[in-house]
Amino acid sequence: MKYIDEFQDPALARRLLDDIARSVTRPWSMMEVCGGQTHSIIRHGIDQLLPENIELIHGPGCPVCVTPLEVIDKALEIASRPGVVFCSFGDMLRVPGSDRDLFRVKSDGGDVRVVYSPMDALRIAQQTPDQQVVFFGVGFETTAPAIAMTAHQAKRLEVRNFSLLVSHVRVPPAIEAIMRSPSCRVQAFLAAGHVCSVMGTLEYPALADTYQVPIVVTGFEPLDILEGIRRAVRQLERGEHRVENAYPRAVRPQGNPVALSVLREVFTTTDRAWRGIGTIPDSGWRLTDAYRDYDAEHRFEVAGLATEESAVCRSGEVLQGLIKPHECAAFGTACTPRTPLGATMVSNEGACAAYYLYRRLATPRTEETASVG
Structure with a gap:
């Protein structure tokens, strides 16, 4: 298949790794922002193949993981009400709220359905006019256009029994929040390619200049990530801070x-709370006043729901790149994909789930146990 095998070539990966090793003269730390990139890095052992003085820090790039507990509890409250059909992507159903998840609501009799597109939820609303159909809109800039188009269609078709619970977040403000943190160790960023395919790269040069960090837009296959790391290392070694x-x-x-056009029509920026991080100004989207009836x-x-995070889960520190998943005492014991304490163990893009899935209970740097391709 085109653009799959071409970017998993072990020989090319070895050449990139050798080039990176020749370029590095001092320790560097860089953050991959996207959870999909994190899974690719752990799956292929890329972090173990890199020179020891290059550290990859896993960022808050999983939209499921950063959805705040208050929003999860709002979803649970709405889904529990009679006459409601609550629709969501499958990865949200196991995300723990304060005392339950959407699977528990479903088992208790709630009409909770997994859909593969927000348009599926709109069709359900058209087919069941006596029910209130709600779609749980979670994600970064990548999924937002499809949800915005669904809202546009619902308004155009005058589907009155359809609404959206929106918790969309934006990457550039998160990068800025990370750089402003007193505990920040990040010296370069690997930006998420799918986000930039929607939004472009025009927001990033100001961040690179202000915080003097290289930002390299990177894909998700092993060679994509290694090329991104190679470019970031070369900039760091030369004292540069550009967007590539x-x-x-x-x-x-x-x-x-x-x-971008449909996003501007349906959404406006707003302050947004990130689970485990806190509120970041202008880091999210909400529906515009013209679409308030669909909110x-x-x-x-x-509103005003009381929330309570797990006392032993350290997923917030994982999301901020302060610790690796296996450094949490609950990881792999009290917290597993079947019994998750935090969203980072639930989502397909969560760092804790990646470490658990690929048995990264510790991080030995031995090439014998790592592979690319």
């Missing part, structure tokens, strides 16, 4: 103009 696009087959500086929080009047 190492994913040109998908990313253009201006992004996707059609997607599930407004329709169902869910």
Whole structure:
């Protein structure tokens, strides 16, 4: 299949690793922002193949993981109400709220359905006009256009029994929040290629200049990630801090103009709380006033819910890149994918889930146990 095998070639990976090793003269720390990149790094052992003085820090790049507990509890409250069909992508169903998850609501009789597109939820609303159908809109800039288009269609078709519980977040403000943290150790970023395929790269040069960090837009296959690391290391060694696009087959500086147009129509930026991190200014989207009638929080009047995080889960520190998953005492014991304490163990893009899935209970740097391809 095109663009799969080409970017998992072990010989090319070895050449990139050798080039990185020749370039490095001092320790460097860089953060991959995307959870999909984290899974690729752990799956292929890329972090173990790199020179020891290059550290990859796992960032808050999993939208499921950073959805705040208050929003999860709002979803649970809405889904529990009679006459509601609550639709969501499958990875949200096991995310723990304060005392339960959406699977528990479903087992208790709630009409909770997994859909593969927000348009599926809109079709359900059209087919069941006597029910209130709610779609749980979670994600970064990548999934936001599809949800914005669904809201646009619902308004155009005058589907009155459809609404959205929105918890969308934006990457550039998160990068800025990370750089402003007193505990920040990040010296370069690998930016998420799929986010930039929608939004473009025009927001990043100001961040690179202000915080003097290289930002390299990177894909998700092993060679994509190694090329991103190679470019970031070269900039760091030269004292440069530019934005580079190492994913040109998908990313253009201006992004996707059609997607951006519908985003501007349906959403406006807002302050957003990130689970385990806190509130980041202008880091999220909410529905505009023109789409207020499709806002599930407004329709169902869910506000002021008391929330309580697990006392032993350290997923917030994982999301901030302060610790690796296996450094949490609950990892792999009290907290597993079947009994998750935090969202980072639930999501397909969560760092804790990646470490558990690929048996990374510790991080030995031995090439015999690591492979690319």
